[in-house]
Amino acid sequence: MNQLEQVKESGVLTVLTRYDPTTYYESANGFSGLEYDLVQLFAEHLQVKTAYILPDTFAAILQKTRSGEADFSAAGISITEERKQHFLFPPAYQQISEQLICRSGTHRPKDAKDLVNGILEAVKGTSHMQTLEKLKQSIPELQWQSNATLDTDGLLYLLNERLIDYTIADSNQMTLIRRFYPKLNVAFYISPIRYLAWAFKKSDDLSLYNEAVIFFNKIKKNHRLEQLIERHYGHTRNIKYVGNCTFRLHFQSHLPQYQALFQSAADQHEFDWRLLAAIGYQESHWNKHAVSPTGVKGSMMLTQATASQVGVADRTDPRESIFGGALYLLKFPNNYLW
Missing domain, CATH: 3.40.190.10 (Periplasmic binding protein-like II)
Structure with missing residues (x-):
């Protein structure tokens, strides 16, 4: 029985990770982090549950991966030439420096x-x-x-x-x-520039590794990876040290232009318009021309994939963007993957 068959037989995918805002952490709404979400998606792909091991140090994560104490590591690991000698890396999911x-x-x-x-x-x-x-x-x-x-x-x-x-x-x-x-x-x-990827122990058994390659190719093609990165990092483009002052200025100058649209879109789906407006402010500061480095744009900062899901043809049109954002909030209230 190969590794993939063993995981499916046991019904559990065991993963090494580390407690960090970029990987895995516990929030008021439960566990989160980019690595956590990716692993949960992979487990869903395999139709199994997950178990996490959190060693005390980063070095211990690599050591335990090499000794086969888990199925793989998902811990914000950079691909380096030195590490390629000991690990197998499926397609990278993020670029960093x-x-x-x-x-x-x-x-x-x-x-x-x-x-x-x-x-x-x-x-x-x-x-x-x-x-x-x-x-x-x-x-x-x-x-x-x-x-x-x-x-x-x-x-x-x-x-x-x-x-x-x-x-x-x-x-x-x-x-x-x-x-x-x-x-x-x-x-x-x-x-x-470096690239982050999961790390698998080098082995003749490539069954689970090959399935991870298929998984990452799939979520890149259907833009799910893009959406996850936007979920975890998109809000940071609006973090400024003078944020409170900026908000007061935008509240007076920008919100009056769009308040009726927020109210109408929220009424259509029976939730508080102020929630929708707050999401819009977090995403774009109520700027219909906003564009992020990852390509999301408009008042609600919709990705191209999300816009297609909710029938938005022009992401820079405030009405389309706000009504599209409201529909996505209704369908996926826990995601906010703009």
Whole structure:
């Protein structure tokens, strides 16, 4: 019996992950995170349930994957040449870059050569360590501390408290956590573009791995992956340190133009128009011309796939966008995959 057959026979998919806003965490509405949602979709694809293992460190996740203690890892793992020697990676689901992080009020380095006079700390076992090792080949005086107990979130806390001078974080991590640490800044990109993917133990049995390849090709083709990324990261484009002031200005200047549309669309589906307006503000600041880097656009920031689902031909038309957003909210109240 191959691995795929074993998973289906047991009815459980066992996955290694880590507790992080980018991967897996518990919110007021239950578990969430991009990795969590992807794994749940894959389990649905296989018609099985899920079980999660959360090791104490990132290094332990990789070690347990290699020793076959779970079916695979879904933990925001960067594909590197070194890791390809030990793991199999299905199609990547997200593109990121490693960033050198510093704090406001301290020396802001311009490049890696400026790091030699400060305390630089990074998480043991991550691709960040591999990046530093490569930099040291051209900057022999470069030094850093390898932390085996804290994750990136922990090091960002130390940096915010001025206990260290610099650390490294993936761009997706900084995107989600920066709102909690407004004094942390990206000094520069310290690595080329990297791609995140699940990690499977290298084995002659490729049955489950091949099914994961089929799964990712499917959710890329039907835009489900695009929708999930927009769900977890789309809101961050509107996070600003002067957000309250901005809201008051938009409340006075923008909302009156669209309030009747929000009320009409909400009345049609029997829910509070203020909920619909709040979603519209979170998505676009009530800007019918809004466009995100991932291609969503309009007042409700609909993806092309979502627009097709709700019959919207012109995403930049406020009426179409608002009524389409209302219909999607009615059909999928827990998703908000604009």
